Amino acid sequence: MNCxxxxxxxxxxxxxxxxxxxxxxxxxxxLPCRCVPIRLLAGFTESVSQNGCESGSFGAKFxxxxxxxxxxxxxxxxxxxxxxVFEKKRKSVRFLAGRxxxxxxxxxxxxxxxxxxVTPASALDLFGYSFTASGIKEIEASKPSEDVPDPTPYTxxxxxxxxxxVEALRKNLEEASILLGKQENPPSGSVGLLTRARADRKRLxxxxxxxxxxxxxxxxxxxxxxxxxxxxxxxxxxxxPASISINVDTGPVFSFSQPKAVTMDGAPIALDxxxxxxxxxARSSLVLEAEEAIVKDYQSRGYPFARIEKRTLEAxxxxxxxxxxxxxxxxxxxxxxxxxxxxxxxVDATFIAQQANIPQGELYSPDQIAKATKRLxxxxxFASVIIRPAETLDADGSVPMIIEVKERKHRxxxxxxxxxxxxxxxxxxxxxTRNLFGRAESLRFEGSVSKIGQNSxxxxxxxxxxxxxxxxxxxxxxxxxxxxxxxxxNSDAFEKRAISxxxxxxxxxxxxxxxxxxxxxxYSRLKESSxxxxxxxxxxxxxxxxDSRDNVLDPSEGIHLLLKTEPTISNxxxxxxxxxxxxxxxxxxxxxxxxxxxxxxxxxGTILGxxxxxxxxxxxxxxxxxxxxxxYAHQAAGPRGTDGKPSGGRSFTTASLExxxxxxxxxxxxxxxxxGGAFDGTKPGKNGQWFTGVGAGVRYLTPIGPLRADxxxxxxxxxxxxxxxxxxxxGQAF
Numbered sequence: 001m002n003c004x005x006x007x008x009x010x011x012x013x014x015x016x017x018x019x020x021x022x023x024x025x026x027x028x029x030x031l032p033c034r035c036v037p038i039r040l041l042a043g044f045t046e047s048v049s050q051n052g053c054e055s056g057s058f059g060a061k062f063x064x065x066x067x068x069x070x071x072x073x074x075x076x077x078x079x080x081x082x083x084x085v086f087e088k089k090r091k092s093v094r095f096l097a098g099r100x101x102x103x104x105x106x107x108x109x110x111x112x113x114x115x116x117x118v119t120p121a122s123a124l125d126l127f128g129y130s131f132t133a134s135g136i137k138e139i140e141a142s143k144p145s146e147d148v149p150d151p152t153p154y155t156x157x158x159x160x161x162x163x164x165x166v167e168a169l170r171k172n173l174e175e176a177s178i179l180l181g182k183q184e185n186p187p188s189g190s191v192g193l194l195t196r197a198r199a200d201r202k203r204l205x206x207x208x209x210x211x212x213x214x215x216x217x218x219x220x221x222x223x224x225x226x227x228x229x230x231x232x233x234x235x236x237x238x239x240x241p242a243s244i245s246i247n248v249d250t251g252p253v254f255s256f257s258q259p260k261a262v263t264m265d266g267a268p269i270a271l272d273x274x275x276x277x278x279x280x281x282a283r284s285s286l287v288l289e290a291e292e293a294i295v296k297d298y299q300s301r302g303y304p305f306a307r308i309e310k311r312t313l314e315a316x317x318x319x320x321x322x323x324x325x326x327x328x329x330x331x332x333x334x335x336x337x338x339x340x341x342x343x344x345x346x347v348d349a350t351f352i353a354q355q356a357n358i359p360q361g362e363l364y365s366p367d368q369i370a371k372a373t374k375r376l377x378x379x380x381x382f383a384s385v386i387i388r389p390a391e392t393l394d395a396d397g398s399v400p401m402i403i404e405v406k407e408r409k410h411r412x413x414x415x416x417x418x419x420x421x422x423x424x425x426x427x428x429x430x431x432x433t434r435n436l437f438g439r440a441e442s443l444r445f446e447g448s449v450s451k452i453g454q455n456s457x458x459x460x461x462x463x464x465x466x467x468x469x470x471x472x473x474x475x476x477x478x479x480x481x482x483x484x485x486x487x488x489x490n491s492d493a494f495e496k497r498a499i500s501x502x503x504x505x506x507x508x509x510x511x512x513x514x515x516x517x518x519x520x521x522x523y524s525r526l527k528e529s530s531x532x533x534x535x536x537x538x539x540x541x542x543x544x545x546x547d548s549r550d551n552v553l554d555p556s557e558g559i560h561l562l563l564k565t566e567p568t569i570s571n572x573x574x575x576x577x578x579x580x581x582x583x584x585x586x587x588x589x590x591x592x593x594x595x596x597x598x599x600x601x602x603x604x605g606t607i608l609g610x611x612x613x614x615x616x617x618x619x620x621x622x623x624x625x626x627x628x629x630x631x632y633a634h635q636a637a638g639p640r641g642t643d644g645k646p647s648g649g650r651s652f653t654t655a656s657l658e659x660x661x662x663x664x665x666x667x668x669x670x671x672x673x674x675x676g677g678a679f680d681g682t683k684p685g686k687n688g689q690w691f692t693g694v695g696a697g698v699r700y701l702t703p704i705g706p707l708r709a710d711x712x713x714x715x716x717x718x719x720x721x722x723x724x725x726x727x728x729x730x731g732q733a734f
Contacts, residue, residue: 148185148186148187148188149188149189150188150189151186151187151188152186152187152188152189152190152192152193152236152237152242153186153237153241153242154179154183154186154193154222154236154237154241154242154243154244155183155241155242155243155244156177156179156180156183156244156245156246157244157245157246158170158173158174158177158180158246158248159245159246159247159248160173160248160250161247161248161249161250162213162216162248162249162250162251162252163213163250163251163252163253164211164212164213164250164252164253166250169207169208169211169213169250172207172210172211173204173207173208173248176203176204176206176207177200177203177204177246178196178199178200178203179196179197179200179220179244179246180246182196190232190233190234190235190236190237191232193222193236193242194222194227194230194232197220197222197227197244198227200220200246201218201220201227204218204246204248205218206284208248208250208251209283209284210283210284210285211250211253211281211283212253212254212255212281212282212283212284212322213250213251213252213253213254214251214254214282214315214317214322215251215252215254215315215317215320216248216249216250216251217248217249217251218246218247218248219246219247219248219249220244220245220246220247221244221245221247222236222242222243222244223236223239223242223243224243252320253281253320254281254282254315254320254321254322255278255279255280255281255282255320255321255322256276256277256278256279256280256281256282256321256322256323256324257278257316257319257321257322257323258278258323259271259276259277259278259323259324259325260324260325260326261290261294261325261326261327261328262326262327262328263327263328263329263330264309264327264328264329264330269294269326269328271290271324271326274286274289274290274293274294275289275290276290276324282321282322282324287311287313287324287326290326291308291311291326294306294308294326294328295307295308295328296366298328298330299364299365299366300365300366300367301333301363302333302334302335302363302364302365303330303331303332303333303334303364304331304334304364304389304399305329305330305331305332305389306328306329306330306331307328307329307331308326308327308328308329309327309328309329310325310326310327311324311325311326311327312324312325312326313325332393332397333363333364334363334364334393334397334398334399335360335361335362335363335364335397335398335399336358336359336360336361336362336363336364336368336398336399336401337360337393337394337396337398337399337400337401338360338394338398338400338401339353339356339358339360339400339401339402339403340400340401340402340403341353341403341405342402342403342404342405343404343405343406343407344405344407345407346407346410346435346438347381347382347405347407347435347438347439347440348438348439351438351439351440351472352376352403352405353403354472354476355375355376355379355440355471355472355476356372356373356375356376356387356403356476357372357375357476357477358372358387358401360398361398364389364399369387369401371511372387372403373385373386373387374511375476375477376403376405379434379440379471380408380434380440380442381407381408381410381434381435381440382405382406382407382408383406383407383408384404384405384406385403385404385405386403386404386405387401387402387403387404388401388402388404389401389402390402407435410433410434410435411431411432411433411434412430412431412432412433412434413429413430413431413432414429414430414431414432415427415428415429415430416428416429416730417728418450418626418727418728418729419726419727419728420626420725420726420727420728421722421724421725421726423450423451423454423625423626423633423634423727424450424451424452424453424454425450425451425452425453426448426449426450426451426452427448427449427450427452428446428447428448428449428463429446429447429448430444430445430446430447431444431445431446432444432445439470439471439472440471440472441468441469441470441471442467442468442469443466443467443468444465444466444467444468444469445465445466445467446463446464446465446467447462447463447464447465448461448462448463449461449462450463451490458490459490460488460490461487461488461489461490461491462486462487462488463485463486463487463488464485464486464487465483465484465485465486466483466484466485467481467482467483468481468482468483469481469482473505474505474507475507477507477508477509478505478506478507478508479505479506479507480503480504480505481503481504481505481506481518482501482502482503483500483501483502483503484499484500484501485498485499485500485501485502486498486499486500487499487500489618491634491635491646492635492636492645492646493528493617493622493635493645493646493647493648494526494527494528494617494618495526495527495528496524496525496526496527496618497524497525498522498523498524498525499522499523499524500520500521500522500523501520501521501522502518502519502520502521502541503518503519504516504517504518504519504541505517505518512546512547512548513544513545513546514544514545514547515542515543515544515545516541516542516543517540517541517542517543518540518541518542519538519539519540520537520538520539520540520541520566521536521537521538522535522536522537522539523535523536523537524537524616524618526616526617526618528617529641529642529643529645533572533616535570535571535572535616536570536571537568537569537570537571537616537619538568538569539566539567539568539569540566540567541564541565541566542564542565542566543562543563543564544562544563545560545561545562545563546559546560546561547559547560547561548560549585549587553704553705553706553730553731553732554701554705554706554731554732555585555587555597555599555732556587556589556594556597557587557588557589557594558586558587559584559585559586559587560583560584560585560586561582561583561584561585562582562583562584563580563581563582564580564581564582565578565579565580565581566578566579566580568619570610570614570615570616572614572616573610573614575609575610575611575614575615576609576610577607577608577609577610577614577615577619578607578608578609579605579606579607579619580605580606580607580608581603581604581605581606581652582603582604582605583601583602583603584601584602584603585599585600585601585734586599586600586601587599587600594662595661595662596659596660596661596662597659597660597661598657598658598659598660599656599657599658599659599660599732599734600655600656600657600658601654601655601656601734602653602654602655602656603652603653603654603655603676604651604652604653604654604684604685605621605651605652605653605684606650606651606682606683606684607619607620607621607650607651607682608682612650612680615650617647617648620647620648620649620650620678621638621648621649621650621651621652621678622634622635622637622638622646622648622649622652622678623635623637623638623652623654623676623677623678623691624636624637624638624691626710626725626727626729626733627733627734628654628674628676629654629674629675629676629677629691629692629693630672630674630693630695630710630712630725630727630733631674631692631693631694631695631712631713631714631715631724631725632691632693632714632718632721632725633721633722633725635648636718636721637676637677637678637691638652638677638678638679638688638691639678639679639680639688639689644720648678649677649678649679649680649681649688650679650680650681650682651678651679651681651682651683651684651685651686652676652677652678652679652684653676653677653679653684653685654674654675654676654677655674655675655676656672656673656674656675656733656734657672657673658670658671658672658673658732658733658734659671659672660699660732662701665701666700666701666702667698667699667700667701668698668699668700668701668706669696669697669698669699670696670697670698670699670710671695671696671697672694672695672696672697672710672712672733673692673693673694674692674693674694674712675690675691675692675693676690676691677689677690677691689716690716691714691715691716692714692715692716693712693713693714693715693725694712694713694715695710695711695712695713695725696710696711697709697710697711697727699732704730705730705731705732706730706731706732707728707729707730708727708728708729708730708731708732708733709726709727709728710725710726710727710728710733711724711725711726711727712724712725712727713725
C-alpha cells in the first residue's frame with residue numbers, strides 16, 4: 001500500500017515540524033494507511049502502526065480507529081480544498097508550500113482538538129485513555145493486582161451506632177476506611193490483611209476524634225474473631241474470602257472545657273479568634289486548624305520560625321469534655337535578608353532574584369513570599385518555585401531567603417481547533433521559545449486559518465504573527481511586548497488585507513489591577529461595497545483591568561472589569577477618532593462545592609470623533625457569534641447596508657446570562673441567553689435593533705479548562721441566515 005498521502009512528524013521543537021499533504025484531483029487517498037508512522041500532534045504516541053490491531057483489546061481497536069479516522073479527516077479537508085481550487089483553476093493541485101503550507105500543517109490537529117503541549121511529552125490520560133510513547137491504552141477500573149503475592153481477598157461491612165449525627169458520621173467513616181475503600185485490591189497474605197485492619201482502626205478512631213467523639217469504640221472482627229486475638233500466621237482464606245465486620249459505637253459528643261493557649265513567655269493567645277470556645281463541639285480538626293492559623297498569624301508579624309512547641313489534650317469521660325492547652329514558640333522576629341537562588345540552569349540567577357523582588361530590610365511576611373512566588377511562576381519558565389527562609393538567622397538578625405526553582409522545557413508547540421455551523425472550522429497553531437536571552441524573554445510564532453467549510457479557498461481568514469515579550473523591562477511588575485502581524489479577513493461586511501506593528505508596556509499594579517499602554521501602526525487595504533481604500537492608522541491602545549476571578553478558564557467566583565480606549569489618527573482625510581469599550585463579567589457560586597454557578601456579562605462601546613465615512617469599516621463595532629450573541633453568525637447582529645451586508649455601527653452593547661451546573665466531576669451543563677447588537681449612533685442601544693439568542697450547552701471539564709459545545713437559536717430571524725448556531729471551543733464563553 002502506497003501511503004505517500006500522509007506524513008506528519010512532530011518531534012522536539014528543535015527539529016523541523018513537517019506536514020505534507022498531497023492531493024491529485026480525481027484520486028482518493030488510501031484509507032487503511034496504518035503502515036505510516038504517525039506521531040499525534042500532542043506528542044502522545046510514536047510509531048503507531050498496525051501492531052496490536054488484531055489483539056482484540058478495546059484499547060488496540062481504539063488506536064486503529066484513530067488511524068482510520070486520520071486519513072479520512074485529512075482526505076476530506078484536502079478534497080474540499082481541491083474542489084475549491086478545481087472550481088477556480090480546473091487543474092490538479094498539490095499543497096506543499098506557499099500560503100497553504102500553514103493549513104496543511106494545522107489540518108492534522110483535527111484529531112486532537114484544543115491542546116497546548118510541551119515537548120517532549122511522555123504520557124497523557126484523556127477521556128479514559130492513556131496516551132503514551134508506546135500507544136494508546138484504555139484506563140481500566142481498579143481490580144486485583146496480579147503482581148500481589150498470595151493475595152488475600154475479603155469482604156467488609158460497616159455498622160455505626162451511638163450519639164450525634166450518626167448518618168453524617170457514617171459517611172466520614174466510610175471515606176476514611178481503608179478496608180472498605182480497597183476491597184478490590186486484596187493485600188498480600190494474612191499478615192497484609194491484619195496490617196491493613198490495624199491501620200484502618202487507627203484511621204477510624206481519628207475520624208471519630210475529628211467529629212468530637214473521644215469515647216467511641218471501634219471493633220474489627222475477621223471471620224468472627226477480634227482483631228487483637230488473631231495470630232499473624234493464621235490462615236484467613238481457607239474457606240474463601242475473609243469476612244470482616246467493622247462495628248463503631250460513636251459514644252457521646254465532647255465539648256471544649258476551658259481551652260487556652262500561651263506563648264513561651266506566658267503571654268495569652270485568644271482562642272476565640274480561632275473558633276475554639278468553651279462549650280463548642282471539640283472536633284480535633286478545629287485544634288489542628290487553630291494551630292496552623294496561630295503559626296501563620298505570628299509569621300505574618302515577622303516571626304519566620306514560629307511553631308507550636310507543646311500541645312496537651314485531656315478528655316474527661318465523666319463530663320464529656322476536652323481540655324486543650326497549646327504553647328507557642330514564636331522564635332525571633334526578623335527582617336528579610338540576603339537572597340540566594342538554587343536550581344537555576346539557563347535562567348540568570350540575578351534576574352530571578354530581581355523578579356522575586358523580596359523587600360530586604362522589611363519584616364518577614366508570608367504575603368510577600370506568596371507575591372514573589374506568583375511573580376516567578378508567571379514568567380512561564382519554571383516548572384516549580386519554592387521560596388523559604390533559611391534554617392538560621394544571619395549575624396545581623398535578618399533571615400536569609402532561599403529561592404528554589406526547577407526550570408521547565410523552554411520550547412512549546414501548541415495547536416487548537418474551533419468549530420461551528422455558522423463560522424466554520426478554525427485551526428490555529430503556535431511555537432514558543434522562552435528564555436531567549438537568559439532572562440525569561442519569549443518569542444512566539446503563531447498562525448491560524450478560519451472559516452474552513454464556510455467560504456471558498458480564496459475567502460478564508462488567515463493570521464500570522466511574531467510576538468516578543470521581555471519581563472522586568474521596567475521593574476519586576478512590568479513586561480515590554482512587541483508584535484508584527486499580517487492578516488487576511490474575509491467577511492460579509494468587508495475584505496481586509498493588513499500588516500501591523502505594535503509595542504507596549506504592561507504593569508501589574510496589584511494582585512487584581514493591571515494596565516497596558518502601547519503604540520500601534522497598521523497599513524490596510526479594505527474592500528467593501530463602496531469601493532477599495534488604503535489606510536494608514538496610528539493609534540495608542542490603552543487598557544485597565546480589574547480581575548478577581550478564581551479561575552480564568554472556568555471561573556466560579558469574582559468579577560472581571562476591562563476598560564479599553566484607543567485614540568487613532570488615520571491618513572484618510574486626517575481623521576481622528578477614539579474607540580472605547582467596557583466589559584464587566586461577574587460570577588457567583590450558589591453552593592459551597594461550586595457546582596452551581598451563575599455567570600453574567602455586560603459590554604458596551606462607542607466611537608467618538610470623525611464622521612462615520614472617515615472611519616475604516618473594520619474599526620466599527622459588530623455583534624454576533626460565539627463570543628458575542630450566540631445564535632447569530634459573526635457580525636450578523638447589527639445594521640446592514642443597502643446591499644444587505646453587515647455595515648457595522650459606531651456603538652454596541654451586549655448582555656449575557658448563563659447558568660452552569662456540574663453534573664459530575666467531568667461533565668457540566670449550561671443554559672444561556674445573549675442579547676444586544678451594534679448600533680448606528682454613538683449611544684449604545686440607540687438607533688438600531690436588538691437581537692436575542694437562547695440556547696444550552698455541554699461542558700467536558702479538563703485540567704486545562706472546559707471543552708465547550710453550545711447550541712443556540714436566534715429569537716429574531718434574519719433572512720438568509722441559519723436558524724441555529726453550533727459553537728465548539730476551549731473555555732467558557734465568558
